[in-house]
Amino acid sequence: xxxxxxxxxxxxxxxxxxxxxxxxxxxxxxxxxxxxxxxxxxxxxxxxxxxxxxxxxxxxxxxxxxxxxxxxxxxxxxxxxxxxxxxxxxxxxxxxxxxxxxxxxxxxxxxxxxxxxxxxxxxxxxxxxxxxxxxxxxxxxxxxxxxxxxxxxxxxxxxxxxxxxxxxxxxxxxxxxxxxxxxxxxxxxxxxxxxxxxxxxxxxxxxxxxxxxxxxxxxxxxxxxxxxxxxxxxxxxxxxxxxxxxxxxxxxxxxxxxxxxxxxxxxxxxxxxxxxxxxxxxxxxxxxxxxxxxxxxxxxxxxxxxxxxxxxxxxxxxxxxxxxxxxxxxxxxxxxxxxxxxxxxxxxxxxxxxxxxxxxxxxxxxxxxxxxxxxxxxxxxxxxxxxxxxxxxxxxxxxxxxxxxxxxxxxxxxxxxxxxxxxxxxxxxxxxxxxxxxxxxxxxxxxxxxxxxxxxxxxx
Numbered sequence: 055x056x057x058x059x060x061x062x063x064x065x066x067x068x069x070x071x072x073x074x075x076x077x078x079x080x081x082x083x084x085x086x087x088x089x090x091x092x093x094x095x096x097x098x099x100x101x102x103x104x105x106x107x108x109x110x111x112x113x114x115x116x117x118x119x120x121x122x123x124x125x126x127x128x129x130x131x132x133x134x135x136x137x138x139x140x141x142x143x144x145x146x147x148x149x150x151x152x153x154x155x156x157x158x159x160x161x162x163x164x165x166x167x168x169x170x171x172x173x174x175x176x177x178x179x180x181x182x183x184x185x186x187x188x189x190x191x192x193x194x195x196x197x198x199x200x201x202x203x204x205x206x207x208x209x210x211x212x213x214x215x216x217x218x219x220x221x222x223x224x225x226x227x228x229x230x231x232x233x234x235x236x237x238x239x240x241x242x243x244x245x246x247x248x249x250x251x252x253x254x255x256x257x258x259x260x261x262x263x264x265x266x267x268x269x270x271x272x273x274x275x276x277x278x279x280x281x282x283x284x285x286x287x288x289x290x291x292x293x294x295x296x297x298x299x300x301x302x303x304x305x306x307x308x309x310x311x312x313x314x315x316x317x318x319x320x321x322x323x324x325x326x327x328x329x330x331x332x333x334x335x336x337x338x339x340x341x342x343x344x345x346x347x348x349x350x351x352x353x354x355x356x357x358x359x360x361x362x363x364x365x366x367x368x369x370x371x372x373x374x375x376x377x378x379x380x381x382x383x384x385x386x387x388x389x390x391x392x393x394x395x396x397x398x399x400x401x402x403x404x405x406x407x408x409x410x411x412x413x414x415x416x417x418x419x420x421x422x423x424x425x426x427x428x429x430x431x432x433x434x435x436x437x438x439x440x441x442x443x444x445x446x447x448x449x450x451x452x453x454x455x456x457x458x459x460x461x462x463x464x465x466x467x468x469x470x471x472x473x474x475x476x477x478x479x480x481x482x483x484x485x486x487x488x489x490x491x492x493x494x495x496x497x498x499x500x501x502x503x504x505x506x507x508x509x510x511x512x513x514x
Contacts, residue, residue, distance in 0.1 A: 103177045104192045110155060111196045114139035115171050119200035122169070126242055133160040136171050144175075158193075170197040204398055204405040205248040205507065206350055207237060208379035210372075212413040212462075213254040213343050217366035222414055222462060225493030229500040231358045233410070236504035238354040246352035251382040252360055253347045255375025256368030257334070257419060257430075258326060260299040260342035265349070266322075269315035269390050270301045273324040281306025282319040285390075300342040302326055303374050303442070305422045310445050312384035312453075320377075323421035325430065332427055339368040349382050349395035369431070372417035373442040376409075376476070380450050383407045402454050408507050409450065410500070411476055412460040416469040417443050440472040447476035458503045460488045462496050 118135045121127040127135050140155040158172040174193040211230060217223040234250060241248055253259060261270060271282035274292035282304065283289055301320050303309065308318040330341045344365040348357060381387045388396035398405040417439040419430040432438050447457060459473035470489070477486035484506060488499035 100177060100190055100192060103175060104194065107155065107173065107175050107192055108194045108196070110140060110143040111171055111173050111194045113143070114173075115169055115196045115198045118171075119169050119198040122200040123203070126240075129162055129164065132162055132169060133157075136160050136169075140173060166199070168197055168199050170195065203247075203403070205237070206383055206397055206405060206407045207248075207250045207507065208253060208382045208409045209233070209250060210253045210255065210375045210379040210409060210411045211364070212256075212370065212372070212375075212415075213345065213364050213366055214256045214368050214370045214415070215337060215339065215366055216370075216415050220463075222493075223364055223366040225496050226412070226462070227361055227364055228493065229497040230361045232497055233500040233504040234354050234357050234361070236501055237507060238352075239508065241352070241354070243352075249350040249352050250354075250357055251348060251350045251379070252345075252357055253375050253379045253382065254343045254345045254364055255371065255378070256343045257329065257339055257371050258300045258302050258322075258342050258368075259374050259378045260344070260346040261301050261378065262299045262346040265347075265390060266299045266301065269319055269387075270299075270322050271319035272322045276324050279305070279321075279324050281308065282321050284317055285315040285319055298342070299346055300326060301374070301378070302371070302421045303377055309422065310442075310449055312380050312386050312449070314384075314386040314388075315390050321422075325421050325424070325427050328427040329421075329430055334369065335431075337369075343367070347378060347382075349391055350397060351395065369419045370413065370415055370417050371419050371421075371439065372411075372413055372472075373420065373439055373446055376411060376443055376446045376450075379409050379411070380446060380455070383409065383450075383455055384453075400453055406507075407453075407455045409455055409457045410460070410503055411447075411457060411473065412462060413469065413473070414462040414464065416440070416466040417472060438468070440468060440475075443472055444475045451478055456486075458486050458488070458506075460490060460496065460499045460503075462490050463492075464489065 114136045117139055118127065118132055121135060122129065122132060137157050140157055144155045155173050155175050158174060159170075161170040162168070163170070172193065172195045174191055176189045176191050178189050179187065209230060211226060213223065213226075217226065230252075237250060238248055268285050271289065272294045273279050274290060274294075278290050278293070300322050302323040304318060304320050306318070311317075326341055330339055333339075344367070345360055345363045348360045351357060383397050385397050385399045397407075400407070416432075418432050420436075420439045420442060421430055422442075423436050424430055424434065428434070429436065451457060456478045457476055459477040461470055461473050464470050474487050480486055485502075488503070490496040490499050
């Protein structure tokens, strides 16, 4: 108790002291507090400015590299593009209320395909407590990759008779057209970098009369069944030089290659006509799909028009569709195609090649391994057609073609297995095999794949 009384007396004497010591101490304390507050405010101000500048530089680099990749700007225009973006984000509130972003440099590495940007801003300090400075410079650097990589896509689509059920063919038309819109999103018509081919398949592929004339060998008789001659070789008497568009599969040494027709043409098997004339076991069928194949094109409207013409008919020779999808992506077929349709050489630094394979059932017929129209179906006891399909897929993937597959309302285990075998391996959470039970799910699968292809082309 006595000590407490003594303490109170001490405090009272200190308070009654008029010698000036207290004011001196108080002034020092206040000055320190002001400096501390000023330092804290200045530090926060600079940190906010650095963060805002970093975001602006990152956005400028990302925007410019994206435009470079899509062909919206040239390499010579890259600096102007970055500067315009930074100018638009200078001042105007936020963490950079009055500081103008100054572009220090833009460096393009044309071998690594990268853009590096350095910029700074002089930030006016609210409390210039850092010596005599009234401003402090904040700098940021950012880099991103770009690419002039082309995109080539082959859409290999099932238009067989079973697609009539529940208007699955209508769902396919809607889903495939939506995918075309996504794939061609942001396409610069003056500098197209994306081209798509459409390959409808049933018990054969309609390749169109122009391409068929130079690449499809019509077998005139049963004795002429076998490996087709090259497009420059003499053809047997009675064979047509200008057939309609039907094509089946190659036979012989070139069956599982992408060699062009100058090495060996693709057969129109003699048995196709007998298969059709005998009525496809009573199911009826066209010799060719009504819609002809369309080679690589940058014309999205033409692609969607062709897709809109899809009609369902025939059996499921999926390996023939895969074969022609491969040809449309192979530079070995360039000589048989118009210049605008010619695939680029295989070079993953310059072109990304993709295939989308869709079916609603098991690949169930082939011509190359039978000798009568009754034997074209798998249930005749021959090796399953899916073996030919997976062999072709393996060859395509070995060349760097990335394959996505979609099963639509599948009921056969073998069909699912074929699509899983054909699909490229999943990487980094990216799926390559999809199943869809409804038209809505089919559309979602197509749009997801199309979006992933755009993303892959921008980031690889």
